[in-house]
Amino acid sequence: MNAPAPESKPHAYDFAALEAKWQAHWEAENTFAVPNPGDAGFNADRPKFYVLAMFPYPSGAGMHMGHALNYTSTDIPARYQRMRGKNVLHPIGYDAFGLPAEQYAVETGTHPAVTTQKNIDHITHQFKKLGIGFDWPRELSTTDPDYYRWTQWVFLKLYESYFDPIENKALPIDQLVAKLQGEDYYVGIDGQLVYSGIAEDLDAITGGPLTARKWHSLDADQQSRLLDEYRLAYMADVEVNWCPGLGTVLANEEVTNEGRSERGNFPVVKRPLKQWMLRITAYNDRLIDDLDLVDWPEPVKLLQRNWIGKSRGAQVDFAVDGSDEKITVFTTRPDTLFGATYMVLAPEHELVDVLTTDAQRDAVDAYRKQAGEKTSVERQQDAKEKTGVFTGAYAINPVNDEKIPVWIADYVMTGYGTGAIMAVPAHDERDFAFATKFGIPIVEVISGGDVTRAAFTGNGELANSSHGGLTLDGLDVPAAKEHIIAWLETHGHGKATTNYKLRDWLFSRQRYWGEPFPILHGPNDEIVALDESELPVELPEMEDFKPTAMDDPDAPPRPPLGRAPDSWRVVERDGVRYTRELNTMPQWAGSCWYYLRFCDAGNDQTFVGRDAEKYWMVSEKSSGGHHAGGVDLYVGGVEHAVLHLLYARFWHKVLYDLGHVSTPEPFGKLFNQGYIQEDAFKDERGIYVDAFAVVDEHGTPAMQLDRRQRAESSFFVDGKPVQRVFGKMGKSLKNSVTPDEVIAQYGSDTLRLFLMYLGPLDQSKPWNQQDIVGVHRFLNRLWRNFVDEDTGQLRVTRDNPSDELLRLTHRTIQRVTDAMEGMQFNVAIAALIELNNALVSIDEVPHSVALAIVPMLAPLAPHIAEELWEKLGHVAPHTSVADAEWPEYRPELLVSDTVELPVQVNGKLRGKVTVPADADQADIEEAAKAEENVALHLQGKAIRKVIVIPKKLVNLVVG
């Protein structure tokens, strides 16, 4: 890229100098640090505005254009709201734990803390070069012990709490113990708690006096295990994605569709391991219901609802022929029970071994082995071609006592429902495909389709559904559901239930670079939580923090902290040797509550001070009860729609239940900004071409060279077709531009404007480098309108603007203000350009126009706005434009005695009339008919109807 041409004029727009000047000023003055309630300088009269961009992972590559877009898009509303007179909290931090830093450290032999700090310094410098107005004193990193001390503290709160089913909220576990001691609860079947106050028929619910027990009848070990069943943080044997090659478990999203690790491409196997889990499923309903409280994009809410996946249906018990076992299934279609012609268990289902007959054992074992080795891609391919094997066992359909075969098949999964289904081939597409393949009977129980050809899943009238005293025939689907569920419940064959897709959150990682758990393990496997006063548990210094890779997928995991020195690993208390928990928390942990820490980042007494939390998190609207409060504007990519945003809501609700925060939801308003796409292009020889010399028309990208390139190169030809490659941004693909390069060439004001001008903020759009000159020209033109480039004199006059300019100015104020409120920064910039273009032809800018345009520019292009504001000199020296008032839209200035109306004939514009503003309809009608061009078009035709929309238009209907 060419260096900027040397400026010939002594007072030309020198972005490099003035940006450096104002960045130094903001830094020296701490302009964007905002005081908390109780601090010096805190102004309680101002409303608050808490705006937050999802904090970055500080990678070695530094900031890319997506980051620049994200943080500019919060800086603009932050500066705008500040000018609207609010106390604005706009903080920044770093989500710095995680695998990339650890891997980089392993490769280079540098400690992750060192590389992390280096990366943070780099990105911090880039933020400052971009001119983002962050509240720097509140800066934090999740890797800082002063921060993760409180992450550990929240974990303790989770561990020390349970979810009370009656109160529908988290309570301290002590309260559960008190209730159990007070005999408010029985311990029923499977250890579930039964509240004695609501149990009318206790025996039925608790499984009878033999299984229902009181707290005191349990020994100490049983008591503690029972409590563990209820804690929000608990240890359990769970099926996890175990990656032997990396020596760690992986989250689902870290596993590719091919069943391999995203990093390193190692095989990943399912295996049961004892891991920490968080009971997010206790909050299923509240996580769904409270979405109504927040102002989020509907698609994101929907994504979360689908992710939680609530479905209502019934549990039905099927007796097994010749056995005491029963198979429990979940179904959303209990109305089709009479059409159940076989059962399917997931291959991993615990009853498979018990039920399989000797004759079928070999076939079943072979199938299970093969199913277990299937990758998810193969499973997907099997979605059409069903596989399975008969176990030899038969179940008994409770509604008609018919014997139906029990199969195993991998189209039924362990993870959902009970891992077993009743199969109704007539009314379920998957069952239909399976039954057709294996010759299982298809019984139609709902009319309306042709079940010899395809499953019918719609509503219709029940048929073939009578046996004994039970009949569903003639009912429609919803009525049949209701009827059959009542029947199942009275006959003890099942009950209405609700099922969720969401699983509890696997919270252990076998990694070094994460938060250590505040947990000790005793010699008898007992779990001991540390006391708050013992936090933080700092990561030990270690030479070798590499995860242990292994070949044997069944070998026990060996987390890196297992190699920590004994001084860290072993804790002695009262002569008993305890070992610290050796796993660390996943990367999501730190981001679950960072927005709270920003309210009171320096507090070393508590995770967030009461008053600070109340001030920043409780919005004015939330007192009305229709708004959840929380962060006023949270901006980030949709990729976090279900993970981070769900996890954070869960933690927040626990903290809310326990009385530590004031709002039920963390993020009142969410805005998803789009991605910047970085296309790359190859020509026919497979050689990457400069992405900036490619135009894309109708999806067929082709070379388009500008005049200079055409002159220079005989090799590349205009119109030569090239192939689009969706490659990663990078030098090798010739499509990479860093913010630093653009800032060096055009300045950060230009970059900021350009990023916003690319298109609507919530849409993804390609980086189109050649367009950048447009906004750069705008800033240059603006500068020239205000400053004489030869003398440096301000070209501003005290004269009043012309009516036309005054009108344009106020229309611009209105448009820019609306655009700011609606996050339509591209529209705001367009309006400012239009106003600025109107100034080109006049000698001097009227003072009143200057006082409108400069503040409006300030959130978007703050450096040049500061410089011009200072030159305007109508404010005290060293007062930042950031403290200027937003210009007021004064519609009364636009009121005119007359109004110009478009006149249409049959809906087509034929002329214009100017009438007095207070003209009545008859006057307007007369004027319209008299208009020259209109009269021409009327030409004697009869006017059938006249539509007059006051202050908008006149339409004459003829013919």
Add this chain to the structure above:
RNA sequence: GCCGGAGUGGCGGAAUUGGCAGACGCGGCGGAUUCAAAAUCCGCUGGUGGCAACACCUUGUGGGUUCGAGUCCCACCUCCGGUACCA
């Protein structure tokens, strides 16, 4: 397959929410400056016809509601994103 989002000039995109479609920018064309180019500045630029004034056409396709539709309703097509045997 299901769910969600979007289709407007050569391109990115505006359109006060039913009222002059194409703001603003890029690109293109023409001009100024320059020895020449880059950069910069000025003008023109949706399509078709016409020397012109002007006329007609135009918001993915087809229909509908309305005095009037890019905007609302119905059907369809295409692209992008999410998800995937969830019983």
